[in-house]
Amino acid sequence: MPELPEMENYRRLLTPRMVGKRITRVTVTREKSVNVDAAAFVDRVAGRTVTDITRRAKHLLFHLDGDQALLLHLMLGGVLFWGTEQEKPERTVQVELQLGEASLHFIGLRLGYLHLYPTAEVDDVLAKLGPEPMSPSFGEADFRLALGRRRGYLKPVLVDQGVLSGIGNCYSDEICFDAGILPQTKLENLQEADWSRLYRSMRSTLAEAIAHGGYMDLPLFKGDALTGGFDARCRVYDREGEPCVRCGALIQRVDFASKKSYSCPGCQR
Numbered sequence: 001m002p003e004l005p006e007m008e009n010y011r012r013l014l015t016p017r018m019v020g021k022r023i024t025r026v027t028v029t030r031e032k033s034v035n036v037d038a039a040a041f042v043d044r045v046a047g048r049t050v051t052d053i054t055r056r057a058k059h060l061l062f063h064l065d066g067d068q069a070l071l072l073h074l075m076l077g078g079v080l081f082w083g084t085e086q087e088k089p090e091r092t093v094q095v096e097l098q099l100g101e102a103s104l105h106f107i108g109l110r111l112g113y114l115h116l117y118p119t120a121e122v123d124d125v126l127a128k129l130g131p132e133p134m135s136p137s138f139g140e141a142d143f144r145l146a147l148g149r150r151r152g153y154l155k156p157v158l159v160d161q162g163v164l165s166g167i168g169n170c171y172s173d174e175i176c177f178d179a180g181i182l183p184q185t186k187l188e189n190l191q192e193a194d195w196s197r198l199y200r201s202m203r204s205t206l207a208e209a210i211a212h213g214g215y216m217d218l219p220l221f222k223g224d225a226l227t228g229g230f231d232a233r234c235r236v237y238d239r240e241g242e243p244c245v246r247c248g249a250l251i252q253r254v255d256f257a258s259k260k261s262y263s264c265p266g267c268q269r
C-alpha cells in the first residue's frame with residue numbers, strides 16, 4: 001500500500017502537470033470508487049480547474065475551483081498513471097480525469113477511492129489523522145509526546161494513523177532498521193537515546209524515500225525514471241532471507257500483533 005513517500009512523490013510530479021489546467025472530461029467506470037452518483041460526479045468535476053494538489057497522510061487532495069476537492073486514497077493495489085490513451089498500461093481504469101491531451105488514470109481502485117467533497121468538509125473528513133511526521137514543526141518532543149502515551153509494541157503504534165499519519169508496513173520496518181531497534185520492542189522499554197534515534201531515522205528514512213520516488217512499481221508517466229527508485233533501497237522490507245546490508249545476518253520475518261514485520265536479528269535489538 002502506498003505510504004507517505006509514494007503519495008508525496010505523486011503530488012510533486014503531478015503538480016506541474018495538472019495545476020492551473022481544466023478538467024475537460026471525466027469518466028467513471030466503477031461507481032463504487034466515488035462517493036456520489038457517477039453522473040453527478042462527472043457533472044460536478046468536468047469543466048473545473050485544478051487549483052492545487054496537497055497531501056495529508058496517505059491521501060492526495062485535488063483542489064478544484066468552485067470550492068470542491070477530490071480526496072484520493074489508493075489503499076491496497078491502487079496506482080496512478082498520467083498520460084495519453086496510447087501510453088497508459090493495459091490495466092482497467094476506474095476513474096479517468098482528462099486535462100487536455102493527457103489524463104490522470106486511477107487504476108486498481110478496489111478498496112481505494114476518489115471522493116468529492118465541498119472544501120469546507122475536508123478538514124472534518126480528515127480530523128482523526130495524527131500529525132504529519134515530515135512537518136517542519138513536528139520535532140522530537142512532539143514525536144515522543146505522540147507515541148509516548150501508548151503502550152505495547154513499537155510497530156503497530158508507528159503505523160497507527162491516529163498517532164502518526166502516513167507511515168505503513170514498509171516504512172515502519174525501514175525506520176526501525178535505520179534506528180537499530182526491533183519493531184517488536186515494547187514502547188515502555190525504549191531508552192532515552194532510542195527515542196532520539198527513532199525520530200531521526202523517521203525523518204531521514206522518509207526524506208530519502210521521497211527523494212528517490214518511493215517504492216511504487218509503475219512509473220507515473222512515460223519516461224518517468226524517478227517513481228519507484230526507493231524499492232531497490234529498502235533494507236529490510238520484503239527481504240526475508242537476504243543478507244543485511246549493515247551486518248550480513250539474514251533478514252527475518254516476524255509476525256506479531258497481526259502484522260508481518262521484517263528486521264535484522266544481527267544489528268537491531
Ligand SMILES: [Zn+2]
Binds near residue numbers: 266267
Ligand atoms: Zn544487520
